[in-house]
Structure formats: structure tokens, C-alpha cells
Amino acid sequence: xxxxxxxxxxxxxxxxxxxxDGGMDAPRVLDALSGGDVASLxxxxxxxxxxxxxxxxxxxxxxxxxxxxxxxISGDSRVVGRVGADGIHLETGKAEIDAAVRKHDGRxxxxxxxxxxxxDALELGEAQxxxxxxxxxxxDQDPVPxxxxxxxxxxxAEIVNVPCIAQGGSDIASVEAVAATGAEFVALSSAxxxxxxxxxxxxxxxxxxxxxxxxRFEE
Numbered sequence: 001x002x003x004x005x006x007x008x009x010x011x012x013x014x015x016x017x018x019x020x021d022g023g024m025d026a027p028r029v030l031d032a033l034s035g036g037d038v039a040s041l042x043x044x045x046x047x048x049x050x051x052x053x054x055x056x057x058x059x060x061x062x063x064x065x066x067x068x069x070x071x072x073i074s075g076d077s078r079v080v081g082r083v084g085a086d087g088i089h090l091e092t093g094k095a096e097i098d099a100a101v102r103k104h105d106g107r108x109x110x111x112x113x114x115x116x117x118x119x120d121a122l123e124l125g126e127a128q129x130x131x132x133x134x135x136x137x138x139x140d141q142d143p144v145p146x147x148x149x150x151x152x153x154x155x156x157a158e159i160v161n162v163p164c165i166a167q168g169g170s171d172i173a174s175v176e177a178v179a180a181t182g183a184e185f186v187a188l189s190s191a192x193x194x195x196x197x198x199x200x201x202x203x204x205x206x207x208x209x210x211x212x213x214x215x216r217f218e219e
Contacts, residue, residue: 009214010179011039012206013165015137015189018056019047024193026059032192035203038069039185042089042111044137045075057083072109074137080108087130089113098127111165113137121152125162132156133187135167140190143171150181157182170194172206179214186210 014032016024029041041064045053053076061071061083073080074089087109090097100110113133115121124132134149134156145168153166165185168174172195178186192202 007037007207007210007214008216009210010175010183010186011037011210012175012203013040013042013185013187014038014192014203015042015044015167015187016060016193017044017047017137017189018053020044020138020189020193026056028193028199029060030063032199032203033064033067033069035200036207038067038203040070040072040086040109042072042074042137042187043085045073045079050076050079054079054082057085061085070109072111074113087111089133090129094123094127097124097129101127101129115152116148118152118155121156122160125160129162131163131165131185133165133167134183135165135187137189140167140169140188142169143174144169145174145177150177153178153183154181157184172197172202173209175206175210176213179210182215184217 016029018024043057057079064071070086072087072089073085077088080088089111090100091114097112104110109130111131112124112129115124134152149166153164156164163184165187166178166183167187168178170190172191175186192199195202
């Protein structure tokens with residue numbers, strides 16, 4: 001998909017943890033990517049042994065990148081280089097985010113998570129990460145997005161240029177509420193990997209809903 005073909009509205013980010021929702025194994029993750037537009041994929045480490053997580057990433061990263069999907073690693077900075085991932089997701093303080101941004105100097109995506117308040121978000125934003133994430137990995141079991149995530153995303157999108165990702169809920173329809181905030185990206189996990197639909201069908205449905213309902217961004 002060329003840049004000209006990219007949707008001019010909120011896009012999907014998928015979060016995959018090899019131990020969540022009965023096992024987000026590599027084939028299921030790659031099946032999700034076959035379902036349509038996915039901007040990026042965040043692979044979450046920490047729930048399995050380091051070697052197992054690296055194997056998991058190695059099975060996913062090249063195939064995802066071949067589809068034009070940026071792959072960001074959370075939980076182990078060493079794996080990023082070993083598997084040739086596109087970026088790193090950090091849930092630390094401003095100093096650590098700032099150091100990572102300066103260290104990688106545009107060569108890697110640096111994402112920031114962990115903000116629970118507007119003050120937290122502004123402090124992390126001062127480091128100029130490539131995105132800020134509103135939500136918590138694994139805490140998307142309710143059908144609708146957490147109201148705090150929606151409030152933070154709406155406020156952030158109105159005043160800050162750094163793109164934001166807001167976590168959706170366990171229902172695919174939750175993408176509509178996130179898109180309405182003006183957030184650039186909506187993150188789905190259990191809605192794609194833990195529902196009745198196959199991962200590819202879930203991604204296809206989410207994109208169809210965004211095509212119908214998401215506000216378009218100004219050119």
C-alpha cells in the first residue's frame with residue numbers, strides 16, 4: 001500500500017502478547033495482518049522467557065514489515081536490534097524517553113506509554129516521542145474503551161502535534177469511540193485475538209467500521 005492509498009482517518013495498531021488470549025502465536029498475528037490496513041504492531045515481552053520472545057518476534061517481524069506494517073517491541077530493547085524491528089515502546093519516565101529519542105535520533109520509532117494524567121502526558125510529550133499511548137497493555141477486557149483513555153486522547157489530539165494511540169475495548173465497535181476523539185490510531189488486542197471472528201476477519205471488520213464512521217483528517 002503506497003502512502004497515497006493510506007486511509008486519511010484513524011488507523012489500527014495491533015497489540016500482541018504471546019501469552020494473552022489463549023496464545024497470540026505468530027500465525028494468528030500474521031493472519032490478522034492479512035485482514036487489511038494495519039499501521040503498526042506492538043509486540044509485548046515480559047510474559048515469556050527472553051529466548052522464546054525473540055523467537056516469537058523473529059517469526060513475525062520480517063513478514064509484517066513486508067506488508068508495510070511497522071513493528072515496535074515493548075519490554076526488551078535488546079530484541080529490537082536482534083530482530084530488526086522498527087521501534088521500541090517504553091513505559092518509563094521523561095528522562096528515559098528523552099535519552100531513547102536522542103540515542104536513536106530518528107533511526108527507530110520511540111513510543112511512550114504509562115501516562116495516567118494530563119500532567120504525565122505533557123511531561124512525556126516534552127521528550128518528543130514518535131507517539132504517546134493512552135491505555136495499559138492487557139487492560140482491554142471491557143467492550144468499550146476506558147473513559148480516561150478517551151478523555152486523554154481527545155484533549156491530546158486537540159492541542160499536541162505528537163500522534164497518539166488510544167486503546168480500544170474488547171468489542172470491535174469500540175474503534176468508533178476512539179476515532180471520534182481525533183486520535184490518529186486506535187489500539188486493539190482482545191477484540192482481534194480473543195473474539196469469535198478470526199483475526200483477519202476482525203481487522204477487516206474494524207477497518208470497514210472506521211471507513212464508515214471515522215472523521216477524516218485535514219489534508
